[in-house]
Amino acid sequence: MVFAWKSAGLSYNRYLAIASRVVRRSLKEDKRIAAERRGETDLRFAKWSNGKQGESKNLVDANSSGMASNAGSASS
Amino acid sequence: MNSLRIARAALRARPAAFRAPLQRRTYADAAPDKIKLTLALPHQVRTPSPIYDGFTMQLPRLAAIFKSQGVVQVNIPAESGDMGVLANHVPAIEQLKPGMIEVVEDGGSSKRFFLSGGFATVQPGSVMSVNAVEGYPLEDFSADAVRAQITEAQKVANGGGSEQDIAEAKIELEVLESLQAALK
Numbered sequence: 001m002v003f004a005w006k007s008a009g010l011s012y013n014r015y016l017a018i019a020s021r022v023v024r025r026s027l028k029e030d031k032r033i034a035a036e037r038r039g040e041t042d043l044r045f046a047k048w049s050n051g052k053q054g055e056s057k058n059l060v061d062a063n064s065s066g067m068a069s070n071a072g073s074a075s076s
Numbered sequence: 077m078n079s080l081r082i083a084r085a086a087l088r089a090r091p092a093a094f095r096a097p098l099q100r101r102t103y104a105d106a107a108p109d110k111i112k113l114t115l116a117l118p119h120q121v122r123t124p125s126p127i128y129d130g131f132t133m134q135l136p137r138l139a140a141i142f143k144s145q146g147v148v149q150v151n152i153p154a155e156s157g158d159m160g161v162l163a164n165h166v167p168a169i170e171q172l173k174p175g176m177i178e179v180v181e182d183g184g185s186s187k188r189f190f191l192s193g194g195f196a197t198v199q200p201g202s203v204m205s206v207n208a209v210e211g212y213p214l215e216d217f218s219a220d221a222v223r224a225q226i227t228e229a230q231k232v233a234n235g236g237g238s239e240q241d242i243a244e245a246k247i248e249l250e251v252l253e254s255l256q257a258a259l260k
Binding site: 027032 | 194209212216243244
């Protein structure tokens with residue numbers, strides 16, 4: 001079985017995150033506001049090499065650019 | 077020699093005498109048509125570290141929609157197709173599509189939830205557990221919000237965005253259309 005999200009280069013985690021985000025956005029106003037806070041991720045990382053800290057990057061941005069570059073190679 | 081023979085006879089006699097008391101009445105016998113369902117959402121399960129006050133250990137309490145509750149039937153939207161699970165189902169692992177789960181309780185009343193995707197496992201002995209990232213009862217959804225998002229996602233899916241944006245919009249459309257069908 002080939003999943004559409006897989007051939008588009010997305011990971012299963014990313015697929016679930018998108019599906020969950022859209023479910024949260026579909027809730028009635030009061031529940032939606034409480035639920036949408038769960039979707040926010042704020043994490044930064046940096047690669048260390050030769051004892052020096054590299055550029056500090058946002059994890060979500062780095063993930064999505066990584067997946068975008070993956071998208072072409074995975075769709076076979 | 078004589079006493080040995082008696083002991084042997086006693087040994088042989090024992091199994092027959094002990095067979096009867098082993099037939100205990102268990103929960104499974106008392107309710108053979110029930111399946112014990114646990115439906116949990118990871119964000120909902122509160123797991124504070126175990127507290128030990130010197131006398132008793134307080135373990136983290138499980139918060140879930142269903143906690144090992146006896147139900148009659150569970151209908152799940154599996155990737156391999158929609159399926160209904162009754163008691164004494166064979167063990168199974170099913171990946172769930174974003175879709176509606178229906179739990180039929182005693183007396184035929186049923187509860188419906190929309191899950192964003194996850195996994196369901198069926199264990200031997202009529203034990204089932206479902207884990208989903210998001211899950212809400214159908215009445216918590218707004219049909220207007222769903223309709224507005226469908227228009228938005230269709231625009232992106234048919235637009236000239238990046239391959240990834242289009243793929244994400246298509247996933248959103250799939251979820252929204254499933255949700256809209258469930259709300260009808």
